[in-house]
Amino acid sequence: MSQTKVFSFASGDDISRALSEFIAQASGEAIARSGRFTVAFSGGSLPATVCRFLKDNPAVDFAKWHVFWADERCVPLADSESNFGLVESELLGPLARAGRAIPDGQVVRISEALIHNSAAAAADYQARMEQLFGGPLPPAFDCILLGIGPDGHTCSLFPGHPLLEERAAWVAPIDDSPKPPPSRITLTLPVVNRAARIAFVASGAGKRDMVRRIVEARDAALPAAHVAPPSGTVYWFLDSAAAQDLSAATTSRFSL
Numbered sequence: 655m656s657q658t659k660v661f662s663f664a665s666g667d668d669i670s671r672a673l674s675e676f677i678a679q680a681s682g683e684a685i686a687r688s689g690r691f692t693v694a695f696s697g698g699s700l701p702a703t704v705c706r707f708l709k710d711n712p713a714v715d716f717a718k719w720h721v722f723w724a725d726e727r728c729v730p731l732a733d734s735e736s737n738f739g740l741v742e743s744e745l746l747g748p749l750a751r752a753g754r755a756i757p758d759g760q761v762v763r764i765s766e767a768l769i770h771n772s773a774a775a776a777a778d779y780q781a782r783m784e785q786l787f788g789g790p791l792p793p794a795f796d797c798i799l800l801g802i803g804p805d806g807h808t809c810s811l812f813p814g815h816p817l818l819e820e821r822a823a824w825v826a827p828i829d830d831s832p833k834p835p836p837s838r839i840t841l842t843l844p845v846v847n848r849a850a851r852i853a854f855v856a857s858g859a860g861k862r863d864m865v866r867r868i869v870e871a872r873d874a875a876l877p878a879a880h881v882a883p884p885s886g887t888v889y890w891f892l893d894s895a896a897a898q899d900l901s902a903a904t905t906s907r908f909s910l
């Protein structure tokens with residue numbers, strides 16, 4: 655059974671400070687155990703929220719990080735729609751300028767040569783994952799950072815989409831994403847549900863009903879409700895507006 659911990663914070667800065675501590679701890683434990691920290695980022699508002707203080711956290715040994723994307727849009731890396739681009743501007747660039755760069759070979763981007771063929775891009779991305787993690791079991795990331803959409807999607811796993819049933823591929827293509835752009839690659843549930851830690855990050859009143867339906871009602875129509883790693887923990891980092899519809903008993907004081 656996966657464990658769930660739900661934290662509510664007064665401000666966006668408080669969420670970002672807590673995420674910086676949380677990720678520093680996850681990274682420190684993983685590096686002490688295995689010599690590396692494997693992490694996957696989503697796009698949307700998440701990279702800015704996660705990296706605001708993290709990029710300056712002196713406790714983090716970024717040289718040991720291996721960075722992946724939970725989902726990526728099939729666009730050039732320099733495109734404003736690129737999820738890589740968000741993490742580049744919020745974390746990778748600032749770290750490099752501060753002399754604390756994550757070695758480039760440990761930053762696993764979508765292959766730009768394959769963005770016009772999402773199936774090939776997904777297969778290539780999975781092959782590069784396999785080089786690091788081996789097989790045949792799906793990779794067990796140390797930490798996956800997820801957002802939720804207004805329809806309850808997470809990664810690029812959308813309500814009612816056949817990709818929710820994918821059990822073989824670790825990385826899958828999607829060419830009919832209801833959220834633009836339509837062509838993307840995404841981690842699948844078998845990978846997401848092997849992670850040691852999942853952190854959902856959501857803020858704003860627009861997410862409050864969705865958060866309640868996922869966290870309390872476990873509404874199976876919502877992809878994010880399928881995130882339940884049997885040997886991992888799911889953490890929710892919410893602002894008070896997004897947490898507003900949750901019962902007081904659901905949230906707990908932030909502690910690591």
Ligand SMILES: O=C(O)[C@H](O)[C@@H](O)[C@H](O)[C@H](O)COP(=O)(O)O
Pocket residue numbers: 696697698699700725726727737800801802803804807808809810833
């Ligand atoms: O590529 C993407 O679109 C994202 O990875 C997506 O899954 C995102 O995390 C959610 O849509 C939430 O986005 P917001 O945090 O911006 O609401």
